[in-house]
Amino acid sequence: xxxxxxxxxxxxxxxxxxxxxxxxxxxxxxxxxxxxxxxxxxxxxxxxxxxxxxxxxxxxxxxxxxxxxxxxxxxxxxxxxxxxxxxxxxxxxxxxxxxxxxxxxxxxxxxxxxxxxxxxxxxxxxxxxxxxxxxxxxxxxxxxxxxxxxxxxxxxxxxxxxxxxxxxxxxxxxxxxxxxxxxxxxxxxxxxxxxxxxxxxxxxxxxxxxxxxxxxxxxxxxxxxxxxxxxxxxxxxxxxxxxxxxxxxxxxxxxxxxxxxxxxxxxxxxxxxxxxxxxxxxxxxxxxxxxxxxxxxxxxxxxxxxxxxxxxxxxxxxxxxxxxxxxxx
Amino acid sequence: xxxxxxxxxxxxxxxxxxxxxxxxxxxxxxxxxxxxxxxxxxxxxxxxxxxxxxxxxxxxxxxxxxxxxxxxxxxxxxxxxxxxxxxxxxxxxxxxxxxxxxxxxxxxxxxxxxxxxxxxxxxxxxxxxxxxxxxxxxxxxxxxxxxxxxxxxxxxxxxxxxxxxxxxxxxxxxxxxxxxxxxxxxxxxxxxxxxxxxxxxxxxxxxxxxxxxxxxxxxxxxxxxxxxxxxxxxxxxxxxxxxxxxxxxxxxxxxxxxxxxxxxxxxxxxxxxxxxxxxxxxxxxxxxxxxxxxxxxxxxxxxxxxxxxxxxxxxxxxxxxxxxxxxxx
Numbered sequence: 001x002x003x004x005x006x007x008x009x010x011x012x013x014x015x016x017x018x019x020x021x022x023x024x025x026x027x028x029x030x031x032x033x034x035x036x037x038x039x040x041x042x043x044x045x046x047x048x049x050x051x052x053x054x055x056x057x058x059x060x061x062x063x064x065x066x067x068x069x070x071x072x073x074x075x076x077x078x079x080x081x082x083x084x085x086x087x088x089x090x091x092x093x094x095x096x097x098x099x100x101x102x103x104x105x106x107x108x109x110x111x112x113x114x115x116x117x118x119x120x121x122x123x124x125x126x127x128x129x130x131x132x133x134x135x136x137x138x139x140x141x142x143x144x145x146x147x148x149x150x151x152x153x154x155x156x157x158x159x160x161x162x163x164x165x166x167x168x169x170x171x172x173x174x175x176x177x178x179x180x181x182x183x184x185x186x187x188x189x190x191x192x193x194x195x196x197x198x199x200x201x202x203x204x205x206x207x208x209x210x211x212x213x214x215x216x217x218x219x220x221x222x223x224x225x226x227x228x229x230x231x232x233x234x235x236x237x238x239x240x241x242x243x244x245x246x247x248x249x250x251x252x253x254x255x256x257x258x259x260x261x262x263x264x265x266x267x268x269x270x271x272x273x274x275x276x277x278x279x280x281x282x283x284x285x286x287x288x289x290x291x292x293x294x295x296x297x298x299x300x301x302x303x304x305x306x307x308x309x310x311x312x313x314x315x316x317x318x319x320x321x322x323x324x325x326x327x328x329x
Numbered sequence: 330x331x332x333x334x335x336x337x338x339x340x341x342x343x344x345x346x347x348x349x350x351x352x353x354x355x356x357x358x359x360x361x362x363x364x365x366x367x368x369x370x371x372x373x374x375x376x377x378x379x380x381x382x383x384x385x386x387x388x389x390x391x392x393x394x395x396x397x398x399x400x401x402x403x404x405x406x407x408x409x410x411x412x413x414x415x416x417x418x419x420x421x422x423x424x425x426x427x428x429x430x431x432x433x434x435x436x437x438x439x440x441x442x443x444x445x446x447x448x449x450x451x452x453x454x455x456x457x458x459x460x461x462x463x464x465x466x467x468x469x470x471x472x473x474x475x476x477x478x479x480x481x482x483x484x485x486x487x488x489x490x491x492x493x494x495x496x497x498x499x500x501x502x503x504x505x506x507x508x509x510x511x512x513x514x515x516x517x518x519x520x521x522x523x524x525x526x527x528x529x530x531x532x533x534x535x536x537x538x539x540x541x542x543x544x545x546x547x548x549x550x551x552x553x554x555x556x557x558x559x560x561x562x563x564x565x566x567x568x569x570x571x572x573x574x575x576x577x578x579x580x581x582x583x584x585x586x587x588x589x590x591x592x593x594x595x596x597x598x599x600x601x602x603x604x605x606x607x608x609x610x611x612x613x614x615x616x617x618x619x620x621x622x623x624x625x626x627x628x629x630x631x632x633x634x635x636x637x638x639x640x641x642x643x644x645x646x647x648x649x650x651x652x653x654x655x656x657x658x
Contacts, residue, residue, distance in 0.1 A: 219584055224553030255548055258628045271647035299587045318600035
């Protein structure tokens with residue numbers, strides 16, 4: 001594929017990066033679309049499809065605090081009780097590693113059991129720039145409990161350079177193994193990803209951290225930005241089945257696996273999964289993916305919540321919406 | 330935006346290329362979706378939207394031979410009789426230039442009137458690599474009649490380097506003003522567009538030709554590839570409203586205008602057009618745009634016709650389809 005270790009040299013379509021790791025974030029980012037109300041069959045079939053496709057990690061959702069969120073309003077993957085995961089994966093005697101996300105300020109450390117008692121391999125911490133000290137608290141706790149740990153700084157398209165540099169240095173000095181570049185609002189063009197990814201990768205090299213990328217498809221650039229990130233030395237890449245994720249969704253797993261040249265990856269197992277499960281969700285009226293209002297929040301660098309509401313309200317007065325969000329700033 | 334004149338230097342998001350020209354190909358490539366059966370209101374409103382949006386060229390369809398094609402099977406924009414265009418645009422006393430496509434082997438030179446009798450400014454010739462001598466015949470005829478002329482070499486993802494170099498040299502020695510890099514099958518990744526666009530631009534510089542790009546969205550890369558082409562010195566870029574075009578469709582005009590920083594361009598006029606006309610076509614069951622089977626023909630570098638049929642037949646057995654097209658090769 002388009003990658004080689006020396007990102008300065010010409011790309012070579014026949015090569016691949018052995019260090020690359022694919023993370024399936026369907027349950028977690030897709031759960032934001034349907035309040036985590038996936039059937040056990042969906043989750044089990046996704047687990048099997050990921051194993052067959054050679055995916056490296058499957059993320060199961062959030063470990064959200066039941067003191068903050070009402071269990072009745074969400075499916076169980078909002079909370080990811082370890083037992084619920086074990087009911088799906090048993091002892092997970094496979095090469096697929098399991099991940100779960102902790103949102104800073106919405107998680108109890110006590111819900112993260114020691115690794116040896118848990119089905120999870122990777123704890124993913126999600127933080128806004130101003131929460132980094134609290135994120136480091138979660139990172140150190142998870143690391144001490146024996147996990148591989150990653151951290152996402154969300155909404156960096158709203159963060160200035162000086163803040164971001166400070167934040168990256170703080171995280172690079174923590175015990176996290178992986179730091180993620182996240183395009184929360186689908187606001188970035190490939191050239192911007194190039195510049196940011198190089199910064200993250202440079203800091204990663206200095207401190208011995210791997211770098212990840214998580215994109216959104218507001219401008220139909222989630223896949224292109226993922227490719228660009230990989231060219232710049234990013235080795236952890238997120239994707240979701242048919243891009244299922246908040247608002248415009250994410251990089252399509254089908255596209256990513258169609259590109260990757262490492263023989264361990266195989267796009268074919270995604271085909272039956274999409275036919276059986278994704279088409280059914282779409283028929284049920286679960287909605288995500290590129291649409292005009294998401295383009296607008298993307299180019300204006302806003303949270304997609306207004307576009308999600310516009311879509312849910314079945315509005316089509318695009319121009320009015322554009323002027324509404326222009327005036328929000 | 331992401332461009333500057335010196336493509337070797339760092340991109341700069343605040344700049345734009347004054348030489349850039351946006352071509353609306355909705356009626357022509359979109360006509361392949363609905364057999365050119367657009368209402369006059371659609372075409373007129375598109376013409377007005379393009380003017381307001383600052384689009385540089387509007388392509389009206391093909392000048393197909395009525396001796397080859399049955400008029401009853403197509404809307405009038407398959408044939409683009411000059412009078413039909415004048416009924417929409419009058420004397421076209423605007424900055425929007427009008428274009429029409431000639432398919433080599435499917436066009437009569439006699440249907441191309443002298444420029445002073447015609448509403449068209451730009452004649453676009455579409456050719457396969459083996460038809461280039463016939464394409465040059467059309468190019469020289471159109472040039473002699475007073476038109477600006479461009480030429481698309483189609484399906485270059487199936488053409489080897491030596492053939493392509495010969496073809497480009499032949500066209501560069503013709504009277505064409507513009508040569509187009511075309512990703513007919515949506516098979517190219519941005520890195521491949523980078524390499525090809527640089528070749529086209531280099532030859533263009535040598536012979537004083539401008540270079541264009543026309544993409545397809547099989548891998549959700551039409552916009553990203555268009556951005557890459559522009560970074561490499563391509564100055565004519567095609568887009569269609571909501572990507573309307575054959576199979577997976579094209580680069581969305583909304584995305585392109587959302588990116589371009591030249592104050593002459595304005596994305597807002599596309600909003601009412603999409604609401605009024607594109608949503609109606611979608612409701613009528615006219616289908617185009619990214620879908621799993623188009624990804625498959627894209628990565629396998631095939632013509633999308635099998636995927637179009639799969640979609641029209643409302644099949645969803647993706648895996649069977651994948652194995653069918655694998656066996657076609």
